[in-house]
Amino acid sequence: MNQITPPSKLEIIPQTAPFSDAQRSWLNGFFAGLLNESATPLSAEQGAAVMQGATGDGDDGEAPWHDQTLPIGERMKLAEGRPLRRRMMAAMAQQDCGQCGYNCHDYSDAIASKSEARLNLCVPGGKETARMLKALHEELDKAPAASSPSPAVVPAVAVSTVIAEPGRSRDNPIAATFLSRRLLNKKGSEKETWHIDFDLSGCGLDYVVGDSFGIFAKNDLGLVDQIIALLGASHTTEVRGKTLREVLVEDVSLSPAPDTLFELLSFLTGGAQREKARALAQGEDPDGDAATLDVMAVLQKFSNVRPHPEAFVEALEPLQPRLYSISSSHNATPGKLSLTVDCVRYVVGKRKRLGLASTFLAERINPGDEVKVYVQKAHGFALPQDPKTPIIMIGPGTGVAPFRAFLLDRRATGAPGKNWLFFGHQRSESDFFYSDELNAMKTSGLLTRLSLAWSRDGAKKFYVQDRMREVGREVWTWLADGANVYICGDAKRMAKDVERALVDIVAQFGARSTDEAISFVGELKKKGRFQQDVY
Numbered sequence: 001m002n003q004i005t006p007p008s009k010l011e012i013i014p015q016t017a018p019f020s021d022a023q024r025s026w027l028n029g030f031f032a033g034l035l036n037e038s039a040t041p042l043s044a045e046q047g048a049a050v051m052q053g054a055t056g057d058g059d060d061g062e063a064p065w066h067d068q069t070l071p072i073g074e075r076m077k078l079a080e081g082r083p084l085r086r087r088m089m090a091a092m093a094q095q096d097c098g099q100c101g102y103n104c105h106d107y108s109d110a111i112a113s114k115s116e117a118r119l120n121l122c123v124p125g126g127k128e129t130a131r132m133l134k135a136l137h138e139e140l141d142k143a144p145a146a147s148s149p150s151p152a153v154v155p156a157v158a159v160s161t162v163i164a165e166p167g168r169s170r171d172n173p174i175a176a177t178f179l180s181r182r183l184l185n186k187k188g189s190e191k192e193t194w195h196i197d198f199d200l201s202g203c204g205l206d207y208v209v210g211d212s213f214g215i216f217a218k219n220d221l222g223l224v225d226q227i228i229a230l231l232g233a234s235h236t237t238e239v240r241g242k243t244l245r246e247v248l249v250e251d252v253s254l255s256p257a258p259d260t261l262f263e264l265l266s267f268l269t270g271g272a273q274r275e276k277a278r279a280l281a282q283g284e285d286p287d288g289d290a291a292t293l294d295v296m297a298v299l300q301k302f303s304n305v306r307p308h309p310e311a312f313v314e315a316l317e318p319l320q321p322r323l324y325s326i327s328s329s330h331n332a333t334p335g336k337l338s339l340t341v342d343c344v345r346y347v348v349g350k351r352k353r354l355g356l357a358s359t360f361l362a363e364r365i366n367p368g369d370e371v372k373v374y375v376q377k378a379h380g381f382a383l384p385q386d387p388k389t390p391i392i393m394i395g396p397g398t399g400v401a402p403f404r405a406f407l408l409d410r411r412a413t414g415a416p417g418k419n420w421l422f423f424g425h426q427r428s429e430s431d432f433f434y435s436d437e438l439n440a441m442k443t444s445g446l447l448t449r450l451s452l453a454w455s456r457d458g459a460k461k462f463y464v465q466d467r468m469r470e471v472g473r474e475v476w477t478w479l480a481d482g483a484n485v486y487i488c489g490d491a492k493r494m495a496k497d498v499e500r501a502l503v504d505i506v507a508q509f510g511a512r513s514t515d516e517a518i519s520f521v522g523e524l525k526k527k528g529r530f531q532q533d534v535y
């Protein structure tokens with residue numbers, strides 16, 4: 001009798017992909033269903049290509065708009081004539097920051113394949129991205145099939161929204177315990193940056209260095225009560241099965257004011273006020289104050305209108321989590337997780353405005369309190385696999401967070417690779433975060449080099465990239481010896497300026513033309529030797 005060989009298991013998701021065994025197995029099954037069982041099994045590489053969205057819609061896969069410093073108008077121009085899903089990607093803020101639960105590419109593919117209905121998840125893109133996505137989304141139903149991605153793209157969505165182990169995605173957070181906070185700035189600083197500790201032992205969550213931590217914060221009660229007063233409502237009014245106060249504290253975003261709130265107000269008022277509300281809902285700026293309008297400012301601006309609490313709440317957006325780079329190492333301190341959080345506070349007119357999550361961590365939560373959290377896996381931001389590989393880390397301000405984690409991890413695991421940190425901030429006296437720790441790491445030899453740049457100590461600004469240029473020859477030597485380069489912190493200006501300095505250093509000390517230096521740095525990126533975590 002012939003022996004029947006069982007069909008070999010279809011392995012589409014590479015072993016190295018960042019999924020648990022259960023997730024990998026589920027995904028393999030999911031792909032198998034999609035990809036016709038009788039077809040030749042895909043190799044790991046082919047599987048990865050599917051994950052990246054090889055779609056057969058004629059697009060070449062290039063993304064010239066993928067630059068977080070380009071304004072949306074320019075990005076959309078660069079995407080002209082491309083399939084809808086690619087134009088949707090161009091509408092996003094291009095930071096691949098992970099706040100939406102995807103990277104930009106996967107989020108756009110998910111919307112275009114109609115497996116993601118939420119168009120307002122791009123935090124750095126804000127309202128202009130949401131508006132552009134709404135406009136593009138209207139094209140979806142009219143679009144011929146060819147401009148939609150093939151079903152093979154869909155699994156990117158499944159990764160984020162269907163499979164959600166508790167604490168592993170924004171869609172399925174878990175409770176962690178807040179332990180403590182400690183101010184990192186000293187007297188005389190213009191900044192307020194906190195070292196924050198969480199206890200993960202209760203929830204059992206772990207992470208690797210490079211990952212970020214998602215926090216579901218709560219709104220300020222004082223702000224909520226002022227809004228309730230402006231509505232002329234009682235805070236105990238029942239909405240969505242909770243009190244109005246609870247819903248406003250826990251469930252909805254109070255900044256910025258969404259277009260749907262302006263739409264609601266336009267229905268409830270008349271004359272010039274209606275025109276104004278309509279214009280604001282269309283993204284126009286009739287009074288030149290649109291950028292400053294949070295929910296409370298809108299109620300003050302349209303003070304003659306008092307929407308019903310239920311309609312009001314329905315017009316608001318859900319409260320979004322915020323991500324923070326993890327600044328501790330699970331290998332060094334299992335069960336504990338730290339963050340390095342710059343507090344956002346500013347004044348508009350006479351009113352103090354509070355950044356939601358940063359002030360929540362700085363003042364609205366007490367030791368022992370539980371917070372809804374999740375670990376956001378890093379996309380391509382990690383220590384080198386080979387522990388001997390030297391690393392150059394450039395992280396001014398809160399950008400130091402993941403590098404503290406890298407250093408603690410390398411110490412805990414005994415990684416022999418050399419470590420060089422460029423840190424900078426406003427003033428050496430007051431803004432040298434973790435100075436004791438970093439100096440001790442230098443003394444112990446863990447930190448091979450520590451290069452500092454203080455922007456406000458002297459008469460002229462001096463930034464990390466200025467320090468890098470000063471020691472460019474050594475930077476080049478490290479690169480030539482195989483070092484990985486990492487940047488973390490401000491996306492809009494710092495990251496670009498540091499990259500430019502790196503190109504200049506490669507050109508000058510690596511004896512290359514500027515074009516050759518640009519492609520050298522481009523190659524570093526392609527090989528995963530130049531990684532960024534910017535926001």
Ligand SMILES: Cc1cc2nc3c(=O)[nH]c(=O)nc-3n(C[C@H](O)[C@H](O)[C@H](O)COP(=O)(O)OP(=O)(O)OC[C@H]3O[C@@H](n4cnc5c(N)ncnc54)[C@H](O)[C@@H]3O)c2cc1C
Nearest residue numbers: 097322323324325340341342346355356357358398401535
């Ligand atoms: C992957 C990733 C990692 C991150 N890591 C860190 C980290 O390690 N540490 C850290 O501190 N942050 C980090 N962030 C940023 C963090 O997620 C939040 O965006 C930040 O803390 C602000 O959030 P918030 O809720 O406090 O403020 P929000 O309520 O979101 O308010 C911020 C908004 O307020 C407005 N605003 C701020 N300042 C002013 C001003 N002066 N005038 C007018 N408007 C203003 C802007 O519109 C701004 O977008 C990271 C972000 C990402 C995506």
Ligand SMILES: NC(=O)c1ccc[n+]([C@@H]2O[C@H](COP(=O)([O-])OP(=O)(O)OC[C@H]3O[C@@H](n4cnc5c(N)ncnc54)[C@H](OP(=O)(O)O)[C@@H]3O)[C@@H](O)[C@H]2O)c1
Nearest residue numbers: 342396397398399424425426455463490491493494497535
């Ligand atoms: N929207 C903005 O304009 C803006 C500006 C700064 C920060 N942020 C955001 O605020 C958050 C926290 O910031 P943070 O506390 O980490 O620090 P930060 O405010 O970004 O500042 C850290 C250090 O970087 C310097 N810096 C400013 N511009 C730079 C550049 N182009 N290249 C290199 N260094 C530069 C700062 O100098 P000086 O401040 O003395 O110039 C300071 O010494 C981040 O989310 C960041 O993106 C936004």
